Amino acid sequence: MRANCWMGKQHVEVETVPDPSILMREDAIIRVTSTAICGSDLHLFNGVMPTMEKGDVLGHEFMGEVVEVGRGVKKLAIGDRVVVPFPIACGRCAQCRDEMYSLCENSNPNAVIAEKVLGHSPAGVFGYSHMLGGFAGGQAEYVRVPFADVGPLLVPDGLTDEQVLFLSDIFPTGYMGAEMCDIASGDVIAVWGAGPVGQMAIASARLLGAERIIVIDNVPARLQMALERAGATDVLNFDEVDVLEALRELTGGRGPDACIDCVGMEAHGHGPLYLLDRVKQKLKIETDRPTALRQAIVACKSGGVVSIVGVYGGVVDSFPIGSIMNRSLTIRSGQCHVQRYMPKLLAHIERGDIDPSFIITHRLGLEDAPRGYQTFLDDKDACMKVVLSA
Amino acid sequence: METQPLAPAAPAAHSEIDDLGGRPNVEITQDAAPGVRVAQALGWLSVGLGLTQIIAPRLVERMIGVNRGSGLLMRLVGLRELANGLGLLGNRRAAAWTGARSLGDAIDLGLLAAAALVPGNDRGKLAKTALVVLGAGALDVWVTDQLDGDDARQAQVARVTHVGKSVTIDASPHELYDYWRELSNLPRFLEHLRSVTAIDATRSRWVADGPQNTSVRWEAEIVEDKPGRLIAWQSTTGPFESRGSVRFLTAPGGRGTEVVVDMHYDLMGGMAGKLVALVSGRAPGLEIGLGLHRLKQIFEIGEPMRSDASIHPGLHCAQPPTYVERDDLLPDNRLSGGK
Numbered sequence: 159m160r161a162n163c164w165m166g167k168q169h170v171e172v173e174t175v176p177d178p179s180i181l182m183r184e185d186a187i188i189r190v191t192s193t194a195i196c197g198s199d200l201h202l203f204n205g206v207m208p209t210m211e212k213g214d215v216l217g218h219e220f221m222g223e224v225v226e227v228g229r230g231v232k233k234l235a236i237g238d239r240v241v242v243p244f245p246i247a248c249g250r251c252a253q254c255r256d257e258m259y260s261l262c263e264n265s266n267p268n269a270v271i272a273e274k275v276l277g278h279s280p281a282g283v284f285g286y287s288h289m290l291g292g293f294a295g296g297q298a299e300y301v302r303v304p305f306a307d308v309g310p311l312l313v314p315d316g317l318t319d320e321q322v323l324f325l326s327d328i329f330p331t332g333y334m335g336a337e338m339c340d341i342a343s344g345d346v347i348a349v350w351g352a353g354p355v356g357q358m359a360i361a362s363a364r365l366l367g368a369e370r371i372i373v374i375d376n377v378p379a380r381l382q383m384a385l386e387r388a389g390a391t392d393v394l395n396f397d398e399v400d401v402l403e404a405l406r407e408l409t410g411g412r413g414p415d416a417c418i419d420c421v422g423m424e425a426h427g428h429g430p431l432y433l434l435d436r437v438k439q440k441l442k443i444e445t446d447r448p449t450a451l452r453q454a455i456v457a458c459k460s461g462g463v464v465s466i467v468g469v470y471g472g473v474v475d476s477f478p479i480g481s482i483m484n485r486s487l488t489i490r491s492g493q494c495h496v497q498r499y500m501p502k503l504l505a506h507i508e509r510g511d512i513d514p515s516f517i518i519t520h521r522l523g524l525e526d527a528p529r530g531y532q533t534f535l536d537d538k539d540a541c542m543k544v545v546l547s548a
Numbered sequence: 549m550e551t552q553p554l555a556p557a558a559p560a561a562h563s564e565i566d567d568l569g570g571r572p573n574v575e576i577t578q579d580a581a582p583g584v585r586v587a588q589a590l591g592w593l594s595v596g597l598g599l600t601q602i603i604a605p606r607l608v609e610r611m612i613g614v615n616r617g618s619g620l621l622m623r624l625v626g627l628r629e630l631a632n633g634l635g636l637l638g639n640r641r642a643a644a645w646t647g648a649r650s651l652g653d654a655i656d657l658g659l660l661a662a663a664a665l666v667p668g669n670d671r672g673k674l675a676k677t678a679l680v681v682l683g684a685g686a687l688d689v690w691v692t693d694q695l696d697g698d699d700a701r702q703a704q705v706a707r708v709t710h711v712g713k714s715v716t717i718d719a720s721p722h723e724l725y726d727y728w729r730e731l732s733n734l735p736r737f738l739e740h741l742r743s744v745t746a747i748d749a750t751r752s753r754w755v756a757d758g759p760q761n762t763s764v765r766w767e768a769e770i771v772e773d774k775p776g777r778l779i780a781w782q783s784t785t786g787p788f789e790s791r792g793s794v795r796f797l798t799a800p801g802g803r804g805t806e807v808v809v810d811m812h813y814d815l816m817g818g819m820a821g822k823l824v825a826l827v828s829g830r831a832p833g834l835e836i837g838l839g840l841h842r843l844k845q846i847f848e849i850g851e852p853m854r855s856d857a858s859i860h861p862g863l864h865c866a867q868p869p870t871y872v873e874r875d876d877l878l879p880d881n882r883l884s885g886g887k
Contacts, residue, residue: 178868213865267858292857423701
């Protein structure tokens with residue numbers, strides 16, 4: 159089959175690789191009909207995520223048709239149309255029983271590597287480093303999906319691929335980012351990052367009843383989409399305004415009730431601390447640049463919540479712990495427990511409360527994946543979300 | 549306590565974990581006795597001093613007051629110092645090496661006295677140097693005494709690698725004990741083992757992967773066996789000495805069983821064993837950590853977890869394998885889709 163493979167820093171190639179086969183009794187093989195490039199794939203593309211190997215098949219946002227199932231699969235059948243959550247979860251360990259699917263205790267065969275880096279291991283993830291399992295991803299013609307009865311969600315007839323594809327990751331991720339804010343009516347929510355996850359977080363905060371949603375980014379087209387399509391009420395371009403000052407002004411000096419970091423480890427910003435972070439990340443003495451996170455913490459209302467769904471991989475410096483401690487902030491975070499949110503969010507899509515496909519700007523074939531990555535990285539003004547189709 | 553080889557195992561070590569009322573003391577081998585720590589420091593000091601004496605003998609001579617030296621004698625003393633330091637750091641029979649240091653101190657004092665008789669040397673500096681050597685000598689004697697005494701066991705312990713790993717599994721202690729006690733099950737989760745065969749009720753024959761497709765064989769015997777609670781064993785033959793135990797503790801909050809493995813490998817007892825671990829890239833701790841995760845997977849999801857990369861031996865990119873022969877994975881009638 160053809161598959162988009164990681165070949166090194168800023169280098170992906172569509173290669174011919176072996177077709178996947180059933181490796182465990184509860185596996186299914188999916189023929190991929192649509193797959194997307196995630197913002198977090200850019201962390202892999204940029205080579206900032208450790209434990210990648212040349213040849214790794216990428217992609218963790220995908221959907222398609224079941225073409226083969228293992229002996230232990232009971233619910234799913236050949237021909238079923240499914241969208242697949244990015245965390246691989248067994249559905250029966252203690253974490254899965256608590257609906258903490260991205261912390262599945264059994265799905266990462268390389269748990270010992272993750273334990274070395276992170277302390278304890280999270281779940282395995284498709285196409286996302288060897289630390290997270292070494293699973294071939296879904297930017298391919300076919301993909302093997304473990305625990306076929308636990309993860310994949312049946313897609314009802316009448317919904318297009320584009321309407322449901324983002325249930326695999328970014329819609330639930332943005333939704334969890336907003337849900338962790340404990341939004342009450344009248345709340346003001348600030349969202350850092352107006353990329354795909356940011357747009358979903360804004361739309362979700364609106365679904366959950368936030369009164370004002372302020373979004374921070376420096377790409378005009380993305381800020382415009384946040385206002386016009388996602389439901390933001392205010393936008394701040396960090397190239398033009400002092401974000402902390404502007405947020406104080408917009409909230410009568412209180413600060414936002416909750417802040418959502420949808421940026422993660424490769425934030426952009428201004429000032430000497432930002433430049434220092436860039437140097438340290440280059441020298442590999444700091445893995446992550448927490449520019450957005452620092453700002454979200456300092457901006458947040460005393461006693462408020464800082465919700466982190468942007469991806470971080472390792473360690474950061476100059477972390478404003480004093481601001482957290484002295485002002486009773488709550489930090490909530492996590493890779494999304496996608497399986498927990500899929501049915502609820504599918505219902506929102508079916509009811510027409512939201513159509514997440516509004517973020518799609520580029521539709522390419524699988525063979526064009528390398529161009530898709532480069533465009534997504536270079537042309538943020540024109541490119542919001544790339545979908546690759548079979 | 550006398551210094552004696554750990555093998556063929558000290559039963560005392562097992563009786564420590566005999567009464568399982570609470571958690572047993574875990575032996576932390578990094579925490580050596582004061583004597584051992586000072587011996588290590590002296591080792592580094594010797595290496596540093598020795599190297600300086602070899603590289604810049606004339607400089608050292610002038611520092612201690614020898615103005616008429618050729619540097620040759622100083623180089624020889626440096627060589628002795630370096631050998632002594634490396635011996636100490638190697639941690640084999642540290643008491644013998646600190647003893648040797650004491651002897652060296654005596655020789656140095658003799659040399660200093662001789663140097664004082666040579667006209668042109670600085671007697672004041674030589675006297676100060678002699679005082680320093682006397683002090684070091686006293687320390688050497690103290691450390692030797694410490695190491696020869698009760699703390700000798702600690703020095704011994706430092707030669708042993710301890711690996712402790714644990715995992716919580718959603719199963720009862722008895723289920724897990726029964727599975728483990730059937731020793732032929734071990735290679736199903738400790739995948740570096742090729743086979744474990746029971747010889748009789750307590751003795752067993754083990755075959756494991758060695759470097760370059762070779763195999764390593766040894767025999768072991770169970771030295772303690774408490775159904776549902778504990779199995780402890782030790783090797784009786786083989787390239788390296790090891791003893792280990794697995795305990796099955798009821799986890800708090802109804803979370804199943806905590807499986808706690810402690811392994812001790814005497815690496816000095818057989819350098820071959822260390823070599824095996826190094827060459828085959830299988831550090832014992834890593835294998836046991838991986839193995840306990842697999843044991844959990846066998847009990848909780850019915851089989852060990854596999855990814856596209858992990859089913860290949862060694863480092864491999866995350867691409868599907870070219871061929872998989874596992875018919876038991878597929879439905880009886882593949883056309884029906886397993887329903």
